[in-house]
Amino acid sequence: MIRFGSLILFFAVWWFASLFAGPQMLPGPDKVLSVIVVQARTGELFFQVGITLARVFAAFALAMIAGTALGFVMGRTKLADALGDPWLIVLLNLPALVIIVLAFIWGGLTEVAGVLAVAINKLPNTIVMVREGARALDPQLDEMAKVFALPRWKALRHVILPQLAPYIAAAARSGLSLVWKIVLVVELLGRPNGVGFEIGTAFQLFDVTRILAYALAFVVVILLIETVVVQPIERRASRWRTKAA
């Protein structure tokens, strides 16, 4: 209820601000909404949002899978940590724009180069978080798994992954928003479609209404994913915690 009220307040502030700023600089929520409806009717909105979403998922999945695997190995073995740490620091401090531009120069203005650039941007952050989790694994449970001769995949699934889950979840949550922001930059610089491309075009035409329409539509999609997919998964994963007597 409070959340809903806060949301109403947001639209009210927006509407008032648009009165002062004028429709050129900041169109009101009603105008933006009507553009969303028009774009949705033509199917344009769904196409562009869908393409961007596909890129977000591809880059997100790539970064999460590779980052979890690398972070786990680095958290478990000293050698891997010593080898990987300098690379990690370089990657963490490389600006997103540099990675994107280099990816397009080296890989051409291709889909693969674009998705890879986004994934590489998210990768170090996932590695750092999962490595932290792997360092905190309980050695007592490890010994239990060893004594009872649990097969590797079983130990991974029942003993190790549940311990890493909070770290992976944290990386995923911050990852989703980070990835979609970077995907937009990639689309602006080197893709012929997607929300980022649309916003780039609107920028050249100074069409603020269209910029806001696409941004808003995409935020709603991400919020939906967050509440319909991410949160239920997290709730289920932490069931054993909340019920503790």
Next chain:
Amino acid sequence: MNDARRAGEPKQLEVRIDHKAFAAASGGHLDVLHDIAFTLKRGEVAAFIGPSGCGKTTMLRIIAGLDDEFKGAVWRPHSHSLAVVFQEPRLLPWRTVGQNVRLVAPDLSEEALASLLKDLELDAHVAHFPGELSLGLARRVALARALAVKPDLLLLDEPFVSLDEALAARLRMQLSRLMRSRALTTLLVSHDLEEVARLADRVFLLSQRPARITAEIPLTIPRDARSDREVVSMTAEVAKQIAELPPSLTPRGGSDE
């Protein structure tokens, strides 16, 4: 006849630990175990009594294969299944009681699992998470998990310590019954002389660190035939043997306790 059959049984465990030391934080070595050697036959229950901190847990960890940095050798038959009840329950907090037991024993039938949980009075807690259990219950789940794998060798590290006496006594009875019905080769570390007198075939006394075996006391009356009075007299006998050892070798009342 029982004895004759047992003598013919192949040995289930042969332990020879010549020397085990840890690197001390201050540099140098900390001697933990010295010349520990014994053999267990199938179905035999050996109990180890020693002062706190003498290295009993280290010995169990070596036998369980969790620590291989020692001089000597531990021999177990191949394809030997092992189960350990650690001092802490070591259950997976994100799995229910039933799932925790099922995880290590995927081949156990539903009925066998149910009857095992019933034997240990856990049937009402199958769907509970370990965080919802008391320590006593969690220990019982750890015991159920160990028995569920139908181990060839069972290692128990003070399984009933810090439980109230009535519950510990009940669990001891259940364990003794389960050990009997399955001819479990068992190694039990304990402080409780009565527990040892009730459950064990042979008692080994360990000295203070570095631990060595100072005496072996065979408990000749078969486990299943011991009456309560006999258990009491055997407890006294073990206590007497401990008292007769020279002070430097007594397993109880060490200066570090």
